[in-house]
Amino acid sequence: MNHNSQLPTYSSIMADWLVAAGYTHCFFLAGGGCMHLINGFRSKFKMIPVVHEMTAGIAVEHFNECAPEGRAFALVTTGPGLTNIVTAIASGFTERRPMLVISGQVKSSDMLTGNLRQRGVQEVDGTALTKAITVRSTCLREPIGREAFMALVQATVTPHPGPVVIEVCLGVQGAQVDPRSLNNMPALDHSLSATSQLRQPSEPHFQEGITVMAQALSSAKRPVILLGGLVSRKVAWGLRSAFALANVPVMTATSAVDRIPDDDPLNAGRPGSWGGQRSANVLLAQADVVVGVGVQWDLQQTGFNWQAYAGNADIYQIYPDQEELNKGHPVLTGALAAVPDEALPALLNALTWTDPEGWLSYVQNVRRRLPVIEPANLHGPGFVSPFVFIRNLTKAMKAEDLLALTSSGGAFTGGLQVCEAKPGQYISTSPAFASMGFGLATAIGAAFAQPGRTVVHVEGDGGFAQNLQELAVVRWHNLPLKMFIMDNGGYGSIRATQRKFFGGAYVGCDQATGLASPDWEQLFKAYGIPARRLRVEEDNTDHLMALIKNPGPEAWIVPVDPEQTNFPAVSSKILPDGRMQSNPLYALLPELDAELLSEVGKYLPN
Secondary structure, X not given: OOXXXXXXXXXXHHHHHHHHOOEEEEEEOOOHHHHHHHXXXXXXXXXXXXXXXXXXHHHHHHHHHHOXXXXXXXXXXXXXXXXXXXXXXXXXXXXXXXXXXXXXXXXXXXXOOOOXXXXXXXXXXXXXXXXXXXXXXXXXXXXXXXXXXXXXXXXXXOOOOOEEEEEEEHHHHOOEOOHXXXXXXXXXXXXXXXXXXXXXXXXXXXXXXXXXXXXXXXXXXXXXEEXXXXXXXXXXXXXXXXXXXXXXXXXXXXXXXXXXXXXXXXXXXXOOOOOOXXXXXXXXXXXOEEEEEOOOOOHHHHXXXXXXXXXXXXXXEEEOOHHHHHOOOOOOOEEEEEOHHHHHHHHHHOOOOOOOOOHHHHHHHHHHHOOOOOOOOOOOXXXXXXXXXXXXXXHHOOOOOEEEEOOOOHHHHHHHHHOOOOOOOOEEOOOOOOOOOOHHHHHHHHHHHOOOOOEEEEEEHHHHHOOHHHXXXXXXXXXXEEEEEEEOOEOHHHHHHHHHHHOOOOOOOEHHHOOOOOOHHHHHXXXXXXXXXXXXXXXXXXXXXXXXXOOOOEEEEEXXXXXXXXXXXXXXEEOOOOOEEEOOOOOEEOOOOHHHHHHHOOOOOO
C-alpha cells in the first residue's frame, strides 16, 4: 500500500486548525471549485448550506455578532461563488466585524497570467478582487504551515477586525500532506506577524491618553460617552455598575444600539442621521465634552454637515485605527489608538465627575419631552404606523429574544429610532454598509448563533425580495424566526427621495413604475411557512406578544402607507450647482416650537 494514501488531505488539516481556533459553524454553497474543502470540513463543523453566497457572508457576520461562544466562517467556490459574496465582505469590512471567507480556486497551473481574462474554469482573481475590502486576502498555491494559516485566521479579529479571504487552489485542497511537516514552516510574510501599533494598557502612552480623557470628562459640565460597535456586548454589559458609579450620560451609535438598555437612567439616546433620535441629537449638540469609544465617526453618524457635529464640545476618540483618528472629521481634541474593550473600563474607573449643574437631570427631561415617536408622522386609514408598530413589537419581545433589523430603508431607520433594547438583549444589524437584502440572512445567522431562541426579523418588502430564496434555509431547519414584512408597495425611501427632491418624478420605486412584488402570502405558502397579513387592530403589545410566542417560523405582512412620512428628518436642499447642503443634526424637521426649543435646547450653539 502506498504510504502517502494514509496521509490526511490539506483540507482536513485546515479543518483541524479552524477547530482549534474556535470555529464551529460553516455557512456554504457547494461547488466543484471547493469540493475537497467541503469533504475535509463536513465532519468537523455544523455545515449549513445556503441558496446564495451573499447569505453565507451575512449569516457569518451576524452569527459572530450574536454567538456567546463559537465562530462561523463562509465557504464558497471559485469565480461566481466568490463574486456573489463580495457585498457581504464589504459590509464586514466597513463595520469592522470578524469574517473569515474560504474560497476554492482553480488549479495553480490553470491560473491567469499576464493580461489573460480566463484560463481556468470559472476563474477570477479573488485576491485582487477583494483586496480593497479585506484586512487580508491571499491565494494558497501550495500548502502553508500552521503558524502562517493561524496568523491569517487571527487577522479577522486583531489588531483591526475585518474580513479575511483565503483562496485555496484545487490541487492544494486535495493534496495529501504530513501534518508534522507543516508545524515549523515560516509565516507568509512579515506583515502577518507584525506587532500592533495600538496602545496597550501596560504602556505609559495608554495611561496618559486615558488620564487626559478622564480629566476632560470629570471637569466637564455636560459630558457624554458615546459607545460604538467596537465595544463588545460582553464588555458593555459587564460594566453596568461601573457606568452607574461614573454617572455620566451614555449614548450609542447605530452599530451599538443594544450596549445599554433603554430603561437605564444614564441612557441619553442614539444620535445620528439615519435612525437617529431627535432628543439624542439635540443633547449631543449641547454637550461640552464627548468621548467616543469604539465609534466610527462616518457621515452616517455625524451627518453631512459634520462641521457642526457636537459643535459645543471638545471631542475625543478611542479607536483601534490611526487612519480613523487622523481623518479630520469631526475635529478631535484628543485621540487614543487602543482596543476599545480595554480602554473603556480604564476610562470609567478613572472618572470623578460630580454633575455640578444637574446635566443628568436635564438629559432625562429632554428625553421625556422629545419622544422617539414623532407626532408629525402621518399615515392613511387601513395602515399601521411603522414607528408605533416596531416600538410595540420590541416591547412585546422578551429580553432573551433576538432582534434582527434590516440594514436599509424605513424599517431600518425606523427600527433604529424606536426599538426598545432590554438588558442583555441582542439587536443585530449592518448599518455602516446599509445594503438592502440583509435582514433575512441576519436573522438566520442570529438563529444559529443562539439555537432555540426566538429571532424577530423586521424588513421592508423591497429589501426582503432581494434575498427571499433563503426561506428554504428557514424552513429546512425550522428556525424560530418571526418575520414581519413592512409592505409599502416597493422602495419607500426611494419614493420619498424622488418626491422630496424631484417633485414626485417616480421611477423604479413601486408597482406603478415597474417594480414588481410577489403575492407574499402565496410566496410563504410555497415554502411551507405560515403567513398572513397583519390586521391594523393587532398593532399593540398584547397582540404582538401572542403572535411571537409560538415555535417555528411564521410571517406577517404589515400594511404600511406608501405615503408614510418619516420624521424627524435632516433638512437638506440641492444648491444651484448640484451640491447638497444639510442642516446640523440637532436642527431636524419638523422644527420645534419656540417654547419647547427653549426648554430642551438652552445650551444649543447660537
